[in-house]
Amino acid sequence: MSLRLSTVILPYRRWHEGGRSAWSRAEQLGFHAAYTYDHLSWRSFRDGPWFGAIPTLTAAAAVTERLCLGTLVTSPNFRHPVTLAKELISLDDISGGRVALGIGAGGVGFDATALGQDPWTPRERADRFAEFVQLLDRLLSEDSVSYEGDFYSAHQARNIPGCVQRPRLPFAVAATGPRGLRLAARYGQAWVTTGDPKLYENGTSEQSVEAIRGQVEKLADACAEIGRDMDGLDKILLTGFTPDRGRPLESLDAFVDFAGRHRELGFTEIVIHWPIPDSDFAADQKVFEQIAMETPAQLG
Template identity: 45%
Template structure:
């Protein structure tokens, strides 16, 4: 997870490094502004990923996550398709409901209630999924509409980009079972929107049990769904050492997690760390994980 919080001259070195080190995928947050860095440099996700696609060769690139907070599904689906094309099919679309922070009010509307946020998320995912599956889409919903939206004239001819749905509750889990190639969690926060979330194997195991139940209800084999954990824990960081990373990987693998995402080490908070640990992980740990 590479924060879009530094200028591109420096940032491109981060993207190149994780590609060269052999990591499977690299992501960035999709916000107008982000809680920890309000008033500090912060850049847009889509052009950042387009630039990252040009300076990398093999790594998958994605949003974790894009939300309805300031996006409409029609132009965003077109942007996602374009990112997939620019990256040579390496783009992964991560979608989430979004939070109640700065992004929720940036367009001038009052913040949505929790119920409206859930309903908008459901409709947003449904429309995006349809836009990416069909050459031309017309859709009339409560919150979003599309009329003769030519997103992908080759729809159905090319492989659909992977879609990862984030959600710690039943709404996101059900959307992942219906529309996703994977489900994403970052654990839970003691105070939503005010305290950074933390993931633990115990919490994630309970969430995975819920995902399995919902998949069964939806007629989806849970084994066909990737399970991604975004571990951005401020305490007990998985990048504290190679040993901490190895232990974290093993604990999550035992409960059925398929992908672990960690923050790229920064020179300052948040996610302050030593990039040499990341390099040592790539040298000592990644080869064995690739063989598995």
């Protein structure tokens, strides 16, 4: 099974002070895709520069030709399906059909209260996410949509001419729980995981692999429930959140070993963070680029 290698470029640099060059370089290195987080701010970057995902991806589309582009991930925390759909259709057009939407339920970080709302409970996040994905699927696939739900509404929302990619741009659904996995099985062209967060602090690499194996098995069950062949669903691992942390990026051999173990679980795409000095994503840029260029040949 072939394994694609992609990167995620956090939007913390001004476009003309390193932002643009990273996206251009990602294409030169041969990455399958380059993603960015869709947050208003994020963790340790909260008090520093942080730019919007959709404008950043639009600018990236203008300086690349082949690279797939996307969010990893968007959530309902501060987005509405009607306005998001219009932005995505525009981005898909500008990029010539190179956009994928990574989408998840969101969490309790800064985005969760930035609009003045109280944090949602896990159940409410799951309820909103289910409705969000269902409505967004229609908005990106139909010329006109009217909808009244528990959380979202649309009144004759027009999205002509629609996506370049038909019937719509692909969804990569981030999920580990039963409800989210069912959404991935029904609406996703890909599934995304970061591993088991309970293992991040004190778990081992072996425990992480087994936990992810369990997630893949639950995804298979969700696909079987609706008669879908799971082999047709791409499986994406966003790295940096397993007990390995940054160790796979310490050398080419370490990364090939890490990627190979997850390819055996059925993953079709591994995403690594573009190095950021003095952060959780610090890594040697030369080793990072070596991994990007040489891993595909190493894995065959």
